[in-house]
Amino acid sequence: MKKENSKALKNILVTGATGFLGHHVISKLVAEGYKVGILKRKFSDLSRLNPFLSLIDIFDLDTMLIPEILTSFQGDAIIHLATNYGRSLNEPITGVIESNLVFPLSLLECSGEFKIKVFINTDTYFNKFSIPYGKLPAYSLSKQNLLEWMTILRQKSSIKLLNLRLEHIFGPHDNSNKFLPFLIENLKNNVPKIDLTLGTQRRDFIYVEDVVDAFLTLIKKYHLIPSVDNSYIEYEVGTGESILLRDFVEMIHDSLNSRTKLNFGAIPYANYEIMDSKASINPLKNLGWHPQHTLSEGIEKTLYSNPYCFLNQ
Template identity: 40%
Template sequence: MKILVTGATGFLGSQLVKALRRDGHTIIILKRSTSDCSRIQDILPDLIPYDTDRGQWEAPFFEQGRIDAIIHTATCYGRNNESNAVMVEANVSFPLKLLDVGMRSGTPVFLNTDTFSSAPVRLSSHLQPYNLTKRQFREWGKCLAETTSLPFINVRLEHMYGPYDSANKFVPSVIKSCLENQPELRLTEGKQTRDFIYVDDVVSAFRVLLAHTAHLPAGFTEYQVGTGSATSIRAFTELAHQMTQSRTVLKFGSIAYKDLEIMHSQADIRLLQALGWNPQVKLEDGLRKVMADFK
């Protein structure tokens, strides 16, 4: 297949394009000319890159022939103080333009990477701009998929983790604190539960969906990607603490819960299981891999 991928220099996208390249697919990536390509440096010569900031985002559809699938993994979290306008452009306007040109060019399927945190009816205030933009594009995809023959596959990820992730995210920051034996780690009470899913299992879910594109239903379909079980933040942190044999003091309850905190999240993976997919990496094994990367 000829597959166009956004966000290929990021945590998920880099692992995804490597796996798809090993599968023998032709991979076209959309990136910025200033993107840090260190995660994909070893396979960059095997990819077909286009720079969106040089006006090349539409060029693949005219220069590369029929594109069999679009996988959108690029996102802007707003963690670097990006303005709301920048987030709307990155998370709504850009993928909507990509979806439009894909429809006009006859691309058979669009796979969108979504997040569990955008699902609640009322969004947590500290993540509201990000989650609002993710929800808005999902609604655009649903609207357009219902009025055309294009299958729009919404891949809703639970709490993904793995090596080479950004150090400021929850899992890497907890492991880093424990490995470095920092004096203390301030946390909420930790009663929130999350469905921790290792990045390799997420990649395998995308591969399964691609393998079934010819048989996926038209219109909008959502696949939830997780292990199907939830672990409390407290249990997760205590496990990481025990596995690292850390001397860091875990100060549960020293941070208040966020406004409208999501207290429980767990994937319903039955649709993916019906396609033959199941998660393979247990939490302890995944944590060992992340710890080995830090060491």
């Protein structure tokens, strides 16, 4: 009889589960037999999670306090994915701060009291650089501040705090207000032209399933990760290689046989544009993770795959 791993994390609580990355994470956790709980708001759209609603525990942050939720769920680990990009011009700065700073700090502070072993925070490649990202300054600054405050809270508990710094994720059923879904929709519809920057920015594009596997690797191998007093451990998630944004756009254009003209150079670069970013992935590779999808495979699955593909694997 196989001896059960006493160090295994079994009950995983997830924030941001209804979003693009979130529903892929939930799909994989459910498929691998984890007990999963999600934190949501009254206004959260659960449609992406329809195949899993009977298989997960759902907690409403508008009707329950965080200590009540943690008491009820008895989680081993928390994956924090929820974020507010502050894309809307009408979005109050206080809303971004509440979502990206106050909420996760409250969750982390309570986690130390409820014997949560691991807290995985989701971060962005925007913040590898000292200046807040020009296109989303409030989002970028709030994520920077979060890590600083998390380091202070980490001193009060033995929880293992892991920070996943994600490069440019892509995959099926992303939010329509992001660049790649906008691009794909317009290319499919063969709009006459799309105005773009020169496209000489270099990005480390990584397919969403490989990102999900990075989260699962940390969940499964957390006991092999050394504890760091008074701080967090960071893992960068990407392929380790960057390509021109222009080349990536043209790959999608060609895959769709689109007749749309790509008008490169029509839009100026944003202030403080990031011109090159790629992940340093050796720390994750040392835990047994590596990306499984080539860029062309990821694009093909993005354009044509079932969004709930994990259930079919």
